[in-house]
Amino acid sequence: MADLLKNNPKSSEDDMKGRFLTFQIDQDMFGLELHNVMEIVGIQPITGLLEMPDYVKGIINLRGKIIPVMDVRLRFKKPEKDYTDRTCIIVISFGGISIGLIVDCVSEVLTIPDEDIVEKPEINAKSSRGYVRNIGKIDSKVVLLIDCEKLLNDEDLDAVAAQL
């Protein structure tokens, strides 16, 4: 990562486009657009909310701000894992809605040039609810770039927003 940034100092100075925060869930690397990311914090005590979907774990108090948190694993229909001290909460903000994503671990900030971003192959129309917008390639690895809009603008989340 460091040499990548060294190699492309300009892109780091530039804007946040093409810059993704990667996190890992199991073996899959996901990427979030950096301009959606507010901050990253370690795991904190979560206060559970009632009448919420199960992937919405609850809310946290982040320096006075109440932010709902969502478990990405559950969101992606993966089996739940216990939270370690490596578990982070990525606070993203989209359309005025802040939400925390509980992820297993945060990797780094990556700059992925456009040429390395490709469209998702269409297997079937219903796959993973279109969270993954496209796919980025880094060396030999594959990063699934998440569409925050899709992630956030779900009918389930409307309820969350309504609550808050």
Added chain:
Amino acid sequence: MKKWFENLKISHKLSVGFAILCLVTVIVGSVGLINIFRIKIADATLYETYTKGLQDAGNAAVDFQQLRYDIYKLRKSEGSKQSDIDSAIEQVEESKTSFESHLEECDASLSTGEFSSQYASIKDSWSSYLTLLDEDLNAAKENDFDVLTENSTNLGDGGTAIRDDFTALFDGLSQKASEKSSSNENLAYIAALTIGIVVLAGIAISIFLSRYISNLISKPMQTLAKVSDHIALGDVDIYGIITEKDKQVKYRKDEIGAFSLAFNKLIDGTVKLSREVETIATGDLTAAVTVRSEKDVMGKAISELVDKFHALAVSIVSSADQVDAGARQVADSSTALSQGATEQASSVEELSASMEEITSQTTQNAENAQKTNELAKTIQKNADVSSAQMAEMLRAMEEINASSDNIGKIIKVIEDIAFQTNILALNAAVEAARAGQYGKGFAVVAEEVRNLAGQSSKAAKETTELIENSIQKVGNGTKIAGETSAALSKIIAGVSQAGELVSSIATASNEQASALEQINQGITEISQVVQTNAASAEECAAASEELSSQADCLKENVSVFKLNTGRSMSAKSNTLKNSANPTKRMNEEEPESQEEKRNSKVKKTAYKPNISLRDGDFGKY
């Protein structure tokens, strides 16, 4: 006749005898009475006819004489006083009356009979006299004494004739009387004689009858008494006492006959039974015991006794046989035993020798085991020492581990720091990205911090790796140490086990040795016992021989008795058994003579008739 009399009952006999006696008495009596009556009659006749006639005639004669006198007086009273004449007439009339009355009396006695003619003549004479008398009387009454004088001669003649008649009558009467008297005497004499004879005859008859009847009764009774005496003494040899005549007694139909018959049956039965028992006493148990009736207590008892004795003898024989067989078996067994004992003795000798070897081996074993035991103890001690050292080593490694863990913890702290720093760096990068252009310197700083975090992280990782390596190695070491320790423990365990085993071997060997001692003792004892057994077997054989001989003796003793076992105790009995036939024996009605004749030894039967088959019968086939 005699038979009929003999067949009368005794009471009848006696009655007959007494009746005869009675008859004799009656005869005697009647003879006597007849004779007395005859004498009486004769006497009466004498009297009536003669004496009385004589008397009457005498009276009449006297009266006649009186009359004649009176007549004379009357005649002479001629010329006397009237009163004298009257009295004389009266007197004459009186005398006449009395004479007539006496004559009437004579009438009674003399009018009939042998003097009737004379009497008739007297009466005639009297009637003629009477006429004259009456004339006289009448004349006298008229005092016509001339008549009297006229008639006096006629009267006198008449009177004399009458007187002569009377005298003749008297003579005749008295002669007749004396004749009669003497004939009466004769009669009496004859009567006496007759009576005497009859009495004597009666005596003779009664004597004879009494003798006869008493003999009839007493002779058989005597014989019976004699026989009873003999039987009472148990002497059954009584047939000599009984004569042929005695034998006929029983055919009589009186009580004696009945008694004799019964007694004959009794003595026959008794004699028979005695003879049978005698036969049985000689040893022939096959002899039949006649049971005379359902109620024959003795016969049944003896029969039962003989049965039981027979059964006993048979069982004794069979028992003796069995004993014999058993004794023979025992003898054989004893011989076998003796042989076995001998073999046993030799085997025991061999065993003893083997035992010696084993003992020496065992002693050796015990010593070796002892040594091994001590060695094992030593090894154990050493193993313990190494075990302790191992433990120490493990402890040291534990400590290494512990410190490694500590280091690990610290490293973890460092890692955490690195992580947090990373997060910080990311946040910084995010803020820097947000800040855009103004955040470039911050971005650089963030980058550097990130690098730093990365380096720390790397270092921490490396250190962690090293620590892990170290821990791994320590773990290996521990593992190896553990294994070694385990191996040592196993060794120790094995050694201690071996030690235990060896000590147990040692004790076992010791015990073995002592056991062998005991076995040796036991073998010695066995040897002795075997010797004893051999001796006992010998004795047993001898005893069985003795037993066998005793059994033979017993059989011999019992062979005195002839039995129906189908096996011949003696040839005699066998022949007899085969020759006789089983017959029915109900001895109630058989007369005595037939019983005496049947004297063979027949199969013994029960009281109830049964046809029995014996084993001996089949011997023929």
